[in-house]
Amino acid sequence: MKKLIMSKTLIFLFVFSFINVFIKFFGGSNTLIGVTVVTAMLMFLERDLTIEPIKNTFKLLGINVFLGVLSFLAVQNIGLGVVANFTALFVVGYLFTYDLKRPMYIAFGLQYLFMVGSPVSANEFPVRLLSLAFGALCIMIPQFLVNKNKLEKSSKKIFISTSEDILTKIRNIKENKNIEEINLKIENNINSLKKMLYDNRKDEFYLNDSAIDILNMGLSLERISLILDNYYDKKMNNNASDLNNKNQEICLDIMESEIKKLKLYIEKEELIEYDINLDEIEDINLCEFYIVLNNIHDYFDEYKKRKNTKSEKLYTGNLQIPSNFKISNIHMRGLSKESIRFSYAIKVALAGAISGFIMDYFNLSEGRWIMFTIFSVIQPYSENCIIKSKKRIQGTLVGGTMIFILFSIIKDPSARGIIIVLAGYLGSYTTDYRDSMIFNTMSAIGSAAMIGSVSILFINRILFVLLGIAIGLVVNKFILPYDIKKGYKYLVDMYERVNLEMIEEINLCIKSKHNNYKMKNLLLVPGLIEDRMSLMGINDKEQKHFIKEQKHLTSSIYNLYVNIATNKIKDNDFNEMLKESNCISECEEVKDVIIDSIKNTEDIGTKVACKNLLQILNSLNNKEQKITV
Template sequence: MGIAAVAFLKRDFTGQILYRTITFLIINLYLAIAAYFAATNIYIGLIINFITIFMVTYVYMNDYKHPTSYTFLMAYIFMVCMKINIDELPLRLLAVSMGVILIILPQIILNRKQFEKKSTNIIKNIVKEILEQIDDLIEGKYEEGKSIKINQKIRSLIICINEKINNSFKKNKHEVNMFNVAICLSRLNIIINHMSKYKMDKEIRDEYLNNLKLQIINIDKFNDEVESFEIINKNIDDFANKYRKLGKKINLVDESIYVLKIFLKRVSVNKESDNTISSKIYKTVNMPKRFNMVESMKENFNIKSLRCRYSIKLAMAISILIFLGNIINIEHKAWVILSAYIVLQPYQEDGVVKAKKRFIGVTIGAIIFFVTFSLIKDYVPVIVILLFSFTGYFYFTDYSKKVIMTTILSLSSISLVENIDKLSLSRFAFVSIGIVIGLLFNNYFLPYQIEDSIKELKHKYKKNTKAILKEIHLIMEDKHDTGKLMSLSMERNKIENKLILNYNKLNKKDLEKFVYEENMKMSDEKYTLLKHFYKNSSIK
């Protein structure tokens, strides 16, 4: 659980810390109890293992981020392979419960301010690049490619927000504010892009752009607490009054005035702003229950979806391996099972890459262990080697190097009671067997490739577009669910991000522009959402 705690620090669970704590506690207790009963009878265990692995993987699996189930199932495999009697079960339940505390406590201590720091840095970078875009437009050097890169960063900001709140907007006012900042920045990026193609007097356009730039700089200063709210507000009012007449003729100018006023309110952290805007928004916005959780599971419950296919494949492979390991009674069978589990990646291509790196890592690790313990065991305490391996595991990012560290770590921990030569050879042999079994399952049982994921994601992308357009239509009829529209927008960003990532894996670089153009077409959905907030606030 110590490794899990450090691994989970890459994710931000602080947005729903109580929900995460209760959920993780229930899962850990269930896995501990299931592992105990699965070990009592190998035939009943086959069924229990399949159901448990399928359920945990299916509930926590998606195609957008590293599944939470990974660490829990690693622990489950260890518990199944380490049989205990009924008298030891309470101690195991206590241990896994304490493990949850080890996961949650570092989140509270180290990740408490992580979202604010990360989102603020992203916003500052976006603002800086938007200002550069304005300069380029004035100087006649505007490039749409830079606008596409800005769009990438805006998407990263929205994904960061979604990670924090996990699709639940209720009682997350700061995150909703950041979401609206992202919308405003997206609109400014689009306005500048449209302005580059809009035919108007260059002198008037350049004067307007310079004034627009000054307002963005002032807002950035306010965000850094260099300027007061009153001064920035007055500057924007002056800008609005100056260009209101021009805005009646040119929609882009009118929209920029509106976006600036909203942007200022969104980044405002004073109590007055919070009371006059956020409280009113939450009285008028219908907040949905855990958006898309059940719907998403129903939608993916078919053999063509990644979630269903991967869950079945993983459950089948691991439950069969545990069953065979118990029948044959292999020593260190966990090495075989864990190796197969790690190679069983959602994508077939990733499984091959993982297999190669794991084989290289375990080979080098076994050699280093054998040489180290044969030559310098008497001079270097085992605790030093364990500490070095544990530190190295988290220091290195390359998977092969991580496997080297885990190989040394696992072999060192049991070297005091077993023969070193036998240990090195056994580790190499069992891990190699697990890799081969994992590759066979990956390639021949319900294979799923990156191309399959792209097709599935494109299908979801089209469904998402239809759902967003439907919500926009409902807004016009005042029958809307604004929380759902916000969640759909975040879902769209996750799909886009994964599509681009998968295209890059296949060395296809033509998708980013397509996504940017689609965002240009769909930007009205975000603007409509912002307009709804505007109507239900005190902004004038």
């Protein structure tokens, strides 16, 4: 609790100080721009923008100036205002809403609405543009303080933490304890690593060599966790023989010992030798464990060499970015009524244009509260619009009542100012939207009441919030409705589509025509999909089963791809079978041969590759009774 109070207080003091400095430089008319700049500054810290700092700075500069120009045009006349408001909010809604990542539209949307609600004259307009340009630079400066080398620093912590979790998982399996909670911890760790890597792509596609090593290590640790699931499933099988149980205990003991060494190796970065003869191992899961463990050591050794020599190559050859990964094509695909980005952008733009028209037509002095309400309650998913509307009404009534009572008792301007500041500070502790709205309402009405009537402002606030909610709910219901069910189906389809694309890369890898960067990009996507699904709040058995099945499929695809790409399959017959097949799915016809290879081949790499291929085929066929090995 003490740390929470300290951190919240420091952030509040920083925000308060920053806004005051901003006012001194750019004047009181741009106060609210300072508020949104510091909001964006803190919000964007969760994204690493340092991989392309110049490019990202110009992007932020461009969007800020663009919104500044449109906000100036919007207040010139009603007709121009409708067009400008629609355009600005559509651009913000579309550019900063993502299929897989958390949306980032709040700061830019509020910034535009603040500028429309607090217009400046033509003489003051250059200063406003200057404040927006300065704001773009301010967003980037903390990036170098917080996010520089973030991947390197955070990845090591994740690897150590995941190793500890894997050890806990092994102990739980030995003791017949549930592993669901520890699995979730491991998944969250690896997914957080994937999100960082996703932000570290140049041109939103290329990863440097060190980042690829980090990705490979993360995926390999995830693979070890999934290998352990096989032992857990067998443990839960009461029909397992005593001999099998004993062999399983021996395998788990060996794995536990090796993971302890690996954790020490990652912590100390000192090479730890292990001597094992894979040919003497009968358990195929243990064989695969050692192959994956050996891969981790190789990846980590390469990573250390690059770090020590500061050699981080980024591909600059003739390899073209595949069309479906090009930014222009991604944006074009998003311009569809089936896209959540397009749906949200149209809704917020249309509702914003309507509310702006009402504000201008009736010349409402506090009409900006209608626009703020609309921007707040309209959400990408329809269900969230209804939830937020209810909470905004509740928060407005409670906050308005509180500030009305306090200001009715306290008349001194200085004391009132303290109440406003205190409301802003206490609001930083809230996590629920309703509670946040209580303090926001107190700050908004309190600030306006310093030069007006608190009772009139309280009534206006309630009326404008209700009007904004009414507009928002109507637009949300009838204009391109997009609910969680539709979003979930889109993610399910995307997950399956990504795995099929990865299988196609294996087909190309067999013919030495694969694109390694494309494969790495595809491997990042499942983690983002899983995170997005968790944010939807759908945690039923069907979703958990789907994610588990797809995760195992993705991991098997990755492992087979690595074995083929690194030429670890030494069995000539198996290699010939792969080359003669036009695609992996055709191997279904020779499944019996693959099963025989697992039992009879002496090459461990081939044995594991056959196992991975069999797992892929089983998943593709989606059979209830799957072949097990």
